[in-house]
Amino acid sequence: MAVPGKGVNGPLAGVRVVELAGIGPGPFAAMLLADLGADVVRVDRPDGGGLAIDPACDVTNRNKRSVIVDLKADGGAAQVLGLVERADILIEGYRPGVAERLGIGPEDCHARNPRLVYGRMTGWGQQGPLAQRAGHDIAYIAITGTLGMIGNPGEPPAIPANLIGDYAGGSLYLVVGVLSALTHARVHGEGQVVDAAIVDGAAHLSAMIHGMLAAGSWQDRRGANLLDGGCPFYGTYETSDGGYMAVGSLEQQFYDEFVALLGLAEVAPARKDLARWDELREAVAARFKERTREEWTAVFEGSDACVAPVLSLREAPAHPHLAARGTFTDHGGITQPAPAPRFSTTPAQVRTGPAQPGADTAEVARDWDVPALARPAQPR
Numbered sequence: 001m002a003v004p005g006k007g008v009n010g011p012l013a014g015v016r017v018v019e020l021a022g023i024g025p026g027p028f029a030a031m032l033l034a035d036l037g038a039d040v041v042r043v044d045r046p047d048g049g050g051l052a053i054d055p056a057c058d059v060t061n062r063n064k065r066s067v068i069v070d071l072k073a074d075g076g077a078a079q080v081l082g083l084v085e086r087a088d089i090l091i092e093g094y095r096p097g098v099a100e101r102l103g104i105g106p107e108d109c110h111a112r113n114p115r116l117v118y119g120r121m122t123g124w125g126q127q128g129p130l131a132q133r134a135g136h137d138i139a140y141i142a143i144t145g146t147l148g149m150i151g152n153p154g155e156p157p158a159i160p161a162n163l164i165g166d167y168a169g170g171s172l173y174l175v176v177g178v179l180s181a182l183t184h185a186r187v188h189g190e191g192q193v194v195d196a197a198i199v200d201g202a203a204h205l206s207a208m209i210h211g212m213l214a215a216g217s218w219q220d221r222r223g224a225n226l227l228d229g230g231c232p233f234y235g236t237y238e239t240s241d242g243g244y245m246a247v248g249s250l251e252q253q254f255y256d257e258f259v260a261l262l263g264l265a266e267v268a269p270a271r272k273d274l275a276r277w278d279e280l281r282e283a284v285a286a287r288f289k290e291r292t293r294e295e296w297t298a299v300f301e302g303s304d305a306c307v308a309p310v311l312s313l314r315e316a317p318a319h320p321h322l323a324a325r326g327t328f329t330d331h332g333g334i335t336q337p338a339p340a341p342r343f344s345t346t347p348a349q350v351r352t353g354p355a356q357p358g359a360d361t362a363e364v365a366r367d368w369d370v371p372a373l374a375r376p377a378q379p380r
Contacts, residue, residue: 010037010339011346015182016368018083019064020104021045022093024137024162025170025198026121027060030091032175034063035339035348038089041364042066043080044357059336061354067365067373068358075372077103082370084109084116088185089178093121096131106193116191117181121174123165125197137165140198144169146206153223153230169201226250232281233258233271236310243293244310245300247284258305262287 015038019030027042034040042064055061067083070076081104084090090109092099099105106118123140124130141147141164151158174196185191212218217226224230233249249258252271259268267283270276288296293309300307311319317328317335329338332353339348365373 009346010035010348011343013037013346015039015089016087017041017089017091018043018080018087020080020090020092020094020099022121024093025166025174026091026093027058028167029119029121029171029174029178030064031060031062032171032339033089033178035350037346037348039367040064041083041360041368042355043071043083044068046070048357055354055356056332057334058354059334062331062336063351064355065360065364066355066357067361069373070376071102071104073376075375077108079370079373080104081108081112082372083364083368085112086368086370087113087116088182089117089119091119091121091174091178095134096122096126110191114191115185115189117178117185117194118191119174119178119181119194119196121170121196123170123198125199126195137162137170137198141165141169141202144199144203144206146202149206149209149222149228151222151229153221155222157222164205165198165202169203169205170196170198173201173204230277232277232284235281237285237288239291239293239296240289241292241294245288245293245296246308246310248306250306254304254306257303258307261299261303261305261307 012033015033017030017033017038017040019026019040019042021027021042021044030040030042040063042061044066046068069079071080084104092104094102100107109116109118120126122131123135123137124133138147138159146164146169147157147159149157150160174194177194177196181192181194209218212225213220219225219230222228227234229235231250233247233255236244236246238244247258249255255271256268259265262284264283264287267276267280270280291299296307297309316322322328326338328335329350330336331350334353336350339350342348362374365371
């Protein structure tokens with residue numbers, strides 16, 4: 001079994017990360033760092049916790065190692081601080097003030113390692129009226145205006161799983177933040193705290209839309225704009241077998257190819273006439289209902305019409321393009337997304353399956369030279 005951090009050829013090989021166990025965006029951010037070669041040690045709790053998922057299937061814990069530390073026991077904080085002394089980055093997702101009460105807050109950690117990048121992952125952020133409130137992805141994106149943009153007019157906003165808040169607005173911004181701070185630490189010898197709030201990241205994702213809103217080219221309501229389903233040549237259409245095709249024929253040359261292959265040249269001029277958009281949408285919808293998803297996929301195969309079949313999670317790995325690129329991989333019997341992005345000199349890979357809680361305690365204690373980690377902390 002490959003050991004994370006040993007003989008790894010990812011771009012972050014040699015970087016040490018301590019992840020204080022949590023759920024959602026923190027573990028995903030740590031997985032991304034681990035995928036890219038960092039030696040990520042996840043500090044799990046004795047009583048488990050987290051989502052009700054079999055740890056053997058939680059791929060957000062792949063490429064990591066796990067130790068168990070009871071932070072409420074005497075000596076628990078000291079064990080974590082022993083790891084901190086030798087780490088480059090720490091990731092935690094507690095409510096503001098919790099890490100400080102446990103004795104592993106930024107001041108405690110920087111006293112032991114001034115160069116440490118201390119990454120804080122929360123929904124509301126470290127300050128503000130809601131900072132101490134509980135929350136989940138859906139509430140975070142709700143107050144940023146992001147959720148309100150998604151869905152059909154006259155219907156409730158559509159819920160985009162937890163991709164926009166937890167992972168796009170949370171995990172990815174945390175990763176950008178800690179890697180930026182790591183660069184600063186290596187140049188200037190100075191660590192710092194990275195406050196990655198999902199509300200900030202989700203709002204930041206809508207920067208272009210806010211610019212369009214200011215310019216008067218975006219209406220502040222659902223299903224009325226170029227990119228939110230309001231446009232008949234940027235949306236999804238049902239096929240005769242209950243499948244769906246996604247259409248993104250925005251530019252004129254792509255639109256021309258789209259209507260030609262669809263056989264709707266007679267309504268093509270409606271593209272530039274907003275008053276005829278409903279007519280165009282109805283014509284496109286009726287045409288797509290005439291054939292199956294597979295048949296329409298064949299029609300648009302090899303074209304620049306910007307049309308693709310809407311696949312399910314189980315179907316996606318078998319798509320010819322994704323299969324050719326290796327976008328998905330099988331490891332330990334689990335089909336899962338392969339590491340991304342790609343590097344020409346230091347390729348990333350899935351090296352190990354999901355870390356099992358506490359399975360690597362002795363090994364990490366040896367590799368990181370923290371012998372106290374292998375001695376259980378004493379209950380208070």
